Amino acid sequence: MSGNSLQSKLAGAQSGVMLFSITPPRRNTAPERVKEIAEVTVRRLSGLDLDGLILYDIDDESDRVAEERPFPYLPTLDPASYHADHLGDWDRPTVIYRCVGKYSEDDLRGWLDTADTARTLGVFVGASSGGKPVQTSLRRAQQLHADVRPLLPLGAVVIGERHARHGDEHLRMLTKQERGCTYFISQVVYDLNETKNLVSDYFYACREAGITPRPLIFTLSLCGSAKTLEFLGWLGVQVPSWLATELRESPDPLATSRREALAIAADLKDYCERLGMPYGFNVESVSIRKAEIEASTDLAREVAALLRS
């Protein structure tokens, strides 16, 4: 696998991108422990057929919902620093998320200026709620990218649940595309119907506008406990009611959610291929439990095999 294959697949609006996403260690982790975590992670992921890694940038989203967060918000290491300082052994590209509201224009400009386009891609994430004070707006960050470093591949997040509520997520995608985004990464997908509605609306809007649709990478995540299910709800992930019940009732929710994630992946693959919509997958682990992390690695292996089949 060439070190540049992720970038060229995305640039060519091809299907088949396979990613795995992790959250950097907590900021209060001891330095030697951070090193150890990075080594274990690289070893674990190197064996997988991945085009790249995603590093999330975690923001305190307590402004977004009134309910208490099921897992506490703990600041994590900056993904760009974690990448620079600890993931030198990772030999494939890394997609670095930036919750742009947390950073000053100068910070973002500095990062854009120095990012190694051979190893790095970016995803800019806007504020988690409209009323939140931000240092830099998403729109302004996208302008900085266009001004400073348009060659750094820039992606955007896509939220199927927002489409279910407002029906305009495909228009947001087109706007982001106009502003220089060349690929999209979804929030965790549990609602197949709403995800297909979004893909359909986006695909046909592109066709109508005579625009080539950009790759959409679907994020899959396991749910190994009632607590994780609650956390998915808090994050705004819409788990269909029958499935939430099945997960709660299951003696082995990890196996149940694995079966469901694979079924969703297979369905989205068939659907996108019928349409001619470029797509890929990203496997994320929202939990820090060992069993769930191991199961996520297995899921990524299975989804990669499905993608290459």
Next chain:
Amino acid sequence: MSGNSLQSKLAGAQSGVMLFSITPPRRNTAPERVKEIAEVTVRRLSGLDLDGLILYDIDDESDRVAEERPFPYLPTLDPASYHADHLGDWDRPTVIYRCVGKYSEDDLRGWLDTADTARTLGVFVGASSGGKPVQTSLRRAQQLHADVRPLLPLGAVVIGERHARHGDEHLRMLTKQERGCTYFISQVVYDLNETKNLVSDYFYACREAGITPRPLIFTLSLCGSAKTLEFLGWLGVQVPSWLATELRESPDPLATSRREALAIAADLKDYCERLGMPYGFNVESVSIRKAEIEASTDLAREVAALLRS
């Protein structure tokens, strides 16, 4: 196949019932043509692995929705008379629908009194809208059944779309069950998620109440044209927006809807078997075009094979 197997499967709350539904010929059809239609139908269906036939009772539902009906309402022969007069060669049980609001209590009492329980089952359907004047209410018709002929297996219709709107269709099922209904037949299923939500809510409500769930027979129907899609919408069938678009864009909507109906059947089979929910299938043809009727026969063959697999 024993002539009584449908009744015994339903009585035992077993899975695996396979039905095919037809609408009797229009009332203004010439008698010799009615005879011919019946002969062709019996020949066509005898080759299929069916537990029984459903005869629909068509009511003028123009009160239910403001939009114009895509296909005109044409009165059809009474299903009980059509069964008695023309389907003598059909050697398996027949489920006779009764839109009870159309009939007087005496009519219904007479039918209940004389129905041959070895060959006949009933499904009572309530008025299509709350404001419609009726001769007999659904509740009263169910009482008549309990008084006059409780041994005649009585079913009820189930509408997943009503569950999506009001969230109480599973409670309606429990009420109908209390009033003597021993099985359920769904409206045409195109929305898998909503159907599974209903099954889940019904199944767990039964478990909580310590009641054995009764078989739910899922109705599948093809959609071979934009006109049929419009008619499904008029009937209140919720076709997910991505699928409605795919059907409209498809060069071969009949093949597209066949693939989708089979996928829905396979998914519901897996789901019900995981739960332990008794289920079956019914294939209906809402269209009178030859190609759609033939494709429905093929679909029934494939669904029956899936059910027995």
